[in-house]
Amino acid sequence: MTYLVTGAAGKLGAHVVDALLDRGVAPGDIVATARDTDRLSAVAARGVGARRLDYDDATSVDAALEGVDRVLLVSSSMVGxxxxxxRTVIESAARHGVxxxxxxxxxxxxxSSLSLATEHLQTEHILAEAGVPHVLLRNGWYLENYTDQARTQVAQGVFGAAGSGRISAAARADYAEAAAVALLADDSAGTVHELAGDSAFTMADYATALSEQAGRDVAYTDLTRDEYAAVLVSAGVPAPFAETLADTDRGVAAGELYDDSRTLSTLIGRPTTTLVEAVEAALA
Structure with missing residues (x-):
């Protein structure tokens, strides 16, 4: 059985390769792909196959999927x-009999009413129409979406438009392990996994966790959606992405990133990473 991971040079895809190896898959049975194979040198050194796959280059996709049995399609980061x-990857998978x-x-x-959900749902429809046996990993929010900015937030405070909405976030490694489990399972096809962290927090809770770990007061400032988008733009975030982030906070305030099913921890067989653990790691 050969397993291909797209976007394996990215943060989630790299974790998935690690999770497959940790679960006993032989390095030679894993194909890691990226637009730039030079970024796969570390996994290649471990014996994992490295192939070029550019979502915008159908020829590279077809070549990468040759002889592959199972594929993890990590969603592209290029919104729009x-x-x-x-579609290019899915149609190639259909041609190759994945x-x-x-x-x-x-x-x-x-x-979901989140603007981010639109392209995901369209992709799900393409999968259904293509007839490729598939499993949907509906990932909730990543803890790293916040903690990657932890040091800056300790110095400048936390800003957002999430109100008192609760976020059931988990670490990328948690979602990556779920992807590995789904790829390895014998009966995954047709399954939809709604995945989220075991516990939920508000942005005020996040600021408190930063305060406790950093040993200094960190405040959360709640803004309107438009105010938050403007703050992001002033910090150098491109306007379209700023609007997407502000819209996500609108969704958070409405409860759209809250989930108490514990499907993720059940799937991976352990509790998900906590907010405190993620903040500790970010500030270590």
Whole structure:
């Protein structure tokens, strides 16, 4: 059995390769792909196969999927282009007779009002129409979406438009392990996993966790959606992405990133990473 991971030079894809290895998959049975194979040198040194796969280059996709049994399609980061990019991979998987394709979607994609959900749901429809056996990994929010900015936030405070909405976030490594489990399972096809962290927190809770770990007061400032988008733009975030982040906070305030099913921890067989653990790691 050969397992291919797209976006393996990225943060989630790299974790998935690690999770497959940790679960006993032989390095030679894993194909890590990226647009730039030079970024795969570390996994290649471990015996993992490295192939070029560019979502915008159908020829590279077809070559990468040659002889592959199961595929993890890590969603593209290029908002606005993702549907076409994902279609290229899905159609290639259909031509190659891939027996299972796992796709990293978003929590409750079929009912979410988040702007981020639109392309994910369109991709899910393409998967269904293509007839490729598939499993949907509807990932909730990543803890790293916050903690990657932890040091800056300790110095400048936390800003957002999430109100008192609760976020059931988990670490990338948690979601990556779930992807590995789904790829390895014998009966994954047709399954939809709504994945989120075991415990939820508000942005005020996040600021408190930063305060406790940093040993200094960190405040959360709640803004309107438009005010938050403007703050992000002033910090150098491109306006379209700032609008997406502000819209996500709107969704947080409405409870759209809260989930108490514990499907993720059940799937991976352990509790998900806590907020405190993630903050400790970020500030270590």
């Amino acid at each position: 282009k993702r549907v076409a990019q994902h 027996e299972l394709l796992a796709y990293t979607s978003i929590l409750r994609a079929d009912s």
